[in-house]
Amino acid sequence: MTTFPIAVPPPGDAPGIATRHPDEHRPWPHKPRTWPRALVIAAVICALTAWSAIAIQFDPATLIRNAHNASRTLVQLFQPDYTFIPDTAGALLETVQMAVIGTAVSVALALPISFLASRVTNPSTVVLGVARFIMNVIRSIPDLLYAAVFVTVIGTGAISGVFALVLFDLGIMVKLISEALDGLDRGGQEAALASGATWLKADRIAMLPEVAPSYISQTIYVFELNIRASTVIGLVGAGGLGMLIDKVRTFYQYHYLSTIILEVLVIILALELLSSASRKRLLI
Amino acid sequence: MSQAQQAADIAFDHVGVTYPNGFVGLDDITLRIGGGEMVAVVGLSGAGKSTLVRTINGLVPISSGQITVGDVGLKGLRGKGLRTVRSEIGMIFQSFNLAKRTTVINNVLMGRLYHTPAWRALLAAWKRDDVELAMQALERVEIVHKAYAKASELSGGQQQRVAIARSLAQRPRVILADEPTASLDPPTSHVVMRDLQRINADLGITVVVNLHFLDLARRYGQRLLGLREGRLVFDGPGADADEGVFESIYGRSLTAEDMLPGHQQAAV
Numbered sequence: 340m341t342t343f344p345i346a347v348p349p350p351g352d353a354p355g356i357a358t359r360h361p362d363e364h365r366p367w368p369h370k371p372r373t374w375p376r377a378l379v380i381a382a383v384i385c386a387l388t389a390w391s392a393i394a395i396q397f398d399p400a401t402l403i404r405n406a407h408n409a410s411r412t413l414v415q416l417f418q419p420d421y422t423f424i425p426d427t428a429g430a431l432l433e434t435v436q437m438a439v440i441g442t443a444v445s446v447a448l449a450l451p452i453s454f455l456a457s458r459v460t461n462p463s464t465v466v467l468g469v470a471r472f473i474m475n476v477i478r479s480i481p482d483l484l485y486a487a488v489f490v491t492v493i494g495t496g497a498i499s500g501v502f503a504l505v506l507f508d509l510g511i512m513v514k515l516i517s518e519a520l521d522g523l524d525r526g527g528q529e530a531a532l533a534s535g536a537t538w539l540k541a542d543r544i545a546m547l548p549e550v551a552p553s554y555i556s557q558t559i560y561v562f563e564l565n566i567r568a569s570t571v572i573g574l575v576g577a578g579g580l581g582m583l584i585d586k587v588r589t590f591y592q593y594h595y596l597s598t599i600i601l602e603v604l605v606i607i608l609a610l611e612l613l614s615s616a617s618r619k620r621l622l623i
Numbered sequence: 624m625s626q627a628q629q630a631a632d633i634a635f636d637h638v639g640v641t642y643p644n645g646f647v648g649l650d651d652i653t654l655r656i657g658g659g660e661m662v663a664v665v666g667l668s669g670a671g672k673s674t675l676v677r678t679i680n681g682l683v684p685i686s687s688g689q690i691t692v693g694d695v696g697l698k699g700l701r702g703k704g705l706r707t708v709r710s711e712i713g714m715i716f717q718s719f720n721l722a723k724r725t726t727v728i729n730n731v732l733m734g735r736l737y738h739t740p741a742w743r744a745l746l747a748a749w750k751r752d753d754v755e756l757a758m759q760a761l762e763r764v765e766i767v768h769k770a771y772a773k774a775s776e777l778s779g780g781q782q783q784r785v786a787i788a789r790s791l792a793q794r795p796r797v798i799l800a801d802e803p804t805a806s807l808d809p810p811t812s813h814v815v816m817r818d819l820q821r822i823n824a825d826l827g828i829t830v831v832v833n834l835h836f837l838d839l840a841r842r843y844g845q846r847l848l849g850l851r852e853g854r855l856v857f858d859g860p861g862a863d864a865d866e867g868v869f870e871s872i873y874g875r876s877l878t879a880e881d882m883l884p885g886h887q888q889a890a891v
């Protein structure tokens with residue numbers, strides 16, 4: 340006989356807790372009713388979707404009417420013409436170059452601006468407010484719109500694309516880095532300030548090393564974004580593969596189009612593998 | 624390490640601190656700490672110990688009265704004037720306050736920032752003399768072999784000694800310590816307190832240290848300041864602080880919880 344009899348807890352009860360008949364008075368809180376809220380949200384989403392579909396004159400009948408056309412295009416798309424690859428080399432290279440330059444310039448600019456845009460590293464509420472306002476405006480404009488504006492002002496080509504990428508990245512980068520700063524331990528900074536350092540020196544010496552891992556990681560992230568973005572902004576004339584896509588599309592060269600799409604796919608996959616590998620190596 | 628500058632007198636003259644939310648942190652404190660003294664501040668949690676030491680380097684601004692460090696009045700002091708006073712006052716924190724992702728030596732060099740031009744700080748191009756000074760400071764707390772280790776890789780006691788080295792690198796006249804042993808185990812607490820004691824004795828630096836445990840306070844503070852609800856209720860040698868005095872500070876009689884664990888037998 341064992342000296343410690345093992346009590347079998349009644350089903351549904353934790354051991355050691357007094358059992359209670361289910362019909363007894365239960366003082367526990369009731370599960371709050373959530374379904375009315377869920378219903379309202381679902382209704383709103385459905386209404387918005389329907390309204391949007393009407394607004395853009397979405398008509399399933401058009402899909403069917405164009406089915407013949409669409410199938411021909413699709414057949415062509417599924418037959419990429421690989422002999423076209425050498426002709427895309429220039430544009431492909433330009434896309435990568437745009438992404439590299441855009442990333443380099445934007446992350447360099449983003450670092451000091453992030454320190455201005457974090458309440459943790461910037462004691463001046465006025466400067467903080469101004470920096471945040473400007474960055475909010477910059478971030479609210481989509482990359483394609485930047486590209487369109489620069490193409491109009493500077494002209495078609497990679498330079499416009501780079502400008503568009505820099506502004507687009509800057510918005511993202513400053514938001515991410517200043518938020519990383521906001522969440523940092525401020526001990527070192529407090530000690531530096533207590534020893535008579537200015538905010539500039541304290542931020543540089545005590546805060547920069549702490550934010551460095553996030554900075555590196557976000558730089559890689561922004562580079563990945565740029566490869567994608569630099570393809571798209573080309574569509575409005577801002578250089579790179581996008582411009583080539585626009586050209587072959589205009590001439591209905593769908594064999595070529597699918598070749599380019601495949602290339603973009605491969606290059607993005609390759610770069611993502613590369614960047615996730617380097618992220619691991621840099622951060623550990 | 625070269626001689627510290629002459630230790631400074633610290634004088635509180637009817638000092639009051641009212642926090643922005645209206646809470647009175649310090650109430651009419653008048654006291655004088657002579658150059659080279661080692662003073663322990665005790666009191667319940669919330670009594671105003673941190674507030675008191677933080678007024679000495681202006682981390683907490685005073686609302687009324689005046690504090691003079693050396694011959695500089697702190698009331699309303701800002702900018703360069705405040706930084707100059709702070710450069711002569713080292714501070715040690717309960718949670719060490721190191722930049723954890725950088726090296727030990729960089730953390731110690733932080734204590735030289737006041738004397739480092741902005742361009743040098745931005746490039747982290749430290750002066751050779753300052754690196755020398757920082758190494759000597761690390762040597763004094765017996766941790767110089769860790770100079771190029773990452774701060775986060777050190778134990779708590781080692782991190783606190785790095786913090787002490789950082790304050791020494793300032794070549795301060797005063798060192799303030801806000802519960803420097805609260806995150807440490809009892810043996811390590813003694814190591815850190817002995818470091819502070821040696822700094823006080825060998826370099827003649829004035830040391831003001833907040834302590835939670837009474838036995839540590841009596842053992843290491845030549846002089847004890849007792850705070851209760853923002854007021855100074857005791858000021859005298861540790862030896863004079865008997866049961867009655869403790870009751871006036873703590874509002875209750877002494878228990879084992881007021882002692883560093885493992886030292887209940889010691890003191891009182």
Ligand SMILES: Nc1ncnc2c1ncn2[C@@H]1O[C@H](COP(=O)(O)OP(=O)(O)OP(=O)(O)O)[C@@H](O)[C@H]1O
Nearest residue numbers: 642643644646648667668669670671672673674675
């Ligand atoms: N920034 C602040 N704003 C408002 N009240 C504050 C602020 N800082 C401290 N206080 C209050 O002032 C009182 C004294 O705080 P202080 O930190 O000096 O206490 P302490 O003696 O150091 O306590 P502990 O042993 O817990 O560190 C506390 O009641 C605290 O809530």
Ligand SMILES: [Mg+2]
Nearest residue numbers: 672673674801
């Ligand atoms: Mg405190």
